[in-house]
Amino acid sequence: MSQLDLIATVPMGLEAVVAREIRDLGYPDVTVENGRVLFKGDALAICRANLWLRTADRILVKMGQFEAHTFDELFEGTKALDWPDWIPEDAEFPVEGRSHKSQLSSVPACQGIVKKAIVEKMKLRYGTEWFAETGARYVIEVALLNDVATLTLDTTGPSLHKRGYRKLVTEAPLKETMAAAMVLLSRWRADRPLYDPFCGSGTIPIEAAMIGWNIAPGLRRSFPSEAWDTVPPELWEQAREEAYDAVQDDVPLDIVGCDIDGAAIDVALAAAKAAGLSGQLHFRVEPVAKAQPLGDYGCLITNPPYGERLGDQGEAERALRQLGKVTGLLPTWSTFVLSPDRQLEQWMGRRADKKRKLFNGRIECSLAQFLGPLPPRKP
Template sequence: MVDMNYKLVATTVFGLEAIAAYEIKALGFENVAVENGRVFFEGTEEGIVKANLWLRCVERVFVCVGSFKATSFEALFDGVNALPWELYIPEKATFPVNAKSVKSKLFSLSDIQKISKKAIVKRLSSLYGVSWFEETGETYALTIALLNDNVTVMIDTSGEGLHRRGYRERGNDAPMKETLAAGLLQVARWQPKIPLIDPMCGSGTIVIEAAMIAKNIAPGLNRNFASEAWPKIGKELWKAERMKAYSAIRQEVDVSLYGYDIDSKSIAIARENAELAGVDDIVSFSVRAVQSFETEARYGYVLCNPPYGERLSEAKAVEKLYADMGKVFKRFPTWSKYIITAYENFETAYGMKANKNRKLYNGRIKTYFYQFYGEKPPKNGRSKPV
């Protein structure tokens, strides 16, 4: 299986598919196709490693074993059984089966799992000459995903979700996934030359993700992946790609990255997280209320994830917070402001209509990413916050 070409699938937050596709193309992958919540592309074993190490706003990377249509359990069995499982799953492998079904005639997840497992076992039994699989080896977690009766059969190469970078050992009560934070930075087209402030930074995720981009730190560098144990990829390939990623880190960078929060415990956690991420040398966190927002930089970005006020008892407090934000940020017309919230009447409370907004999902919460554009800086001008 040396240099086998795989059809790969990157799953994403709904609303970030185009951003993920751009990232995938930038890594050199070809035949990139976008669907709701996922992006298809092609790559070798090296590509599986690179995708897991480097993709910032993708949730997981799968190998797509095959796809077909099934409106009956017999068709599901036949379709799964016909796939070339021997190319992917060794005799001793562990291969749990997970199922998802949306708008399909087959909707019993337990039955989909059982029938798919039986179909795989039947094919591998005849090929390996065994009637029982001990499943004591490396894990190949399978997903049988049905959408409108179309079945996509995938193997998870990532293991834990790619948002688990390894730096956030502690978080606050409402953390944002690292993958979403990285996606917001890319939607905003933030670049390291642009000063960035998160005035409600919580555990520091947005600022830390920006710092990792600035230093060109591969987001998956300090974690493990399910496919590291797969013999058909090999530990040497993982080692070689990690060495390349380490050598690609920029040690000397000129950036202005600041995180503020009214909660001192959150700031303490943010500082710990930055140290674990290896970016504590280029970020600054301090205790400060958003109402006290100040900067001497003429141009820059505010990017934040304020409280949403999901409970009725919180609505008035959140409306006041948004009104305060609008009044404070209005004093900085040359700064662009990017704010993600699930609060439906945000623009009314904030006191200004956004230039643009984008629907995204923060976990299962539907949110909008409001974008208020500031004046463009001169091409060669730049100043730093203090």
């Protein structure tokens, strides 16, 4: 198959992180836009991107893009695309949609027009008037922005943050993609200690361990495109073999997660076991006031409780003040805190070296970065 136009959808604020991940996979032709990263690759790139991208949401195949001011333009533009090259006669092909700042503002109407146009195109190829839709699933999306329609096929299914290891969740859990992004932005490496004093269900420690051992985050799940004729099974087998060969599970890890809630620690232990990391991570019940991270040149990476998320602003302030005291006793450590609280630096008693705007779900946050010295170079 020739080069495809692919789209990685991205949580706002993480576009540059995803672009770097895609380049590291060997696909340098990358374009960054708000909420998505466009790149070119073959069918194998679909497999690799779904298995390896830690901070993206979905991988889409861009089928076409055109202006659509009227339903006739939407119908004709959709019908002109090569749907039968991708969608077999027995496929299930639902249409999803969204519209923003466009004359065609009725999403259900746009979905119906796109579905009808695809059916008409497929009638020409397959010579039938009716499609049973009992086969593999091909989810189509029509996205209208400023009267431009973009038609895509979703290769991923459930969002990439659903790794498969988290069967239980705590209150207001951090998404796996955001936890991975925090670790990647910290530039933590496996030879440094990592400590999370508000670990909750253990997402940051688990994602850090997967990064430290170079475990592809999608290895434990499946994708609807695994059943597509256009992405043959041997490509998925090749990509999975590459991923298994890349695992470095002989690297020692020094990763600790703590939380004041014993039930949360139980959830974290179960998640670590499901991720194949049982015994490699250390979880314990411990309030932040008693936190004593061990070692030098470590990274403290955390998502502390905050009022907007858990409903208690006083608790959030106390937690950050205690965290500030802990980090003040760690002169060689770097600290990374995701929080929406504008008083974070005041409560922690120090000014951040850098701040980066990120969205935890729909909550606008800052990743405050308090940078310590880098470890000495090893001879």
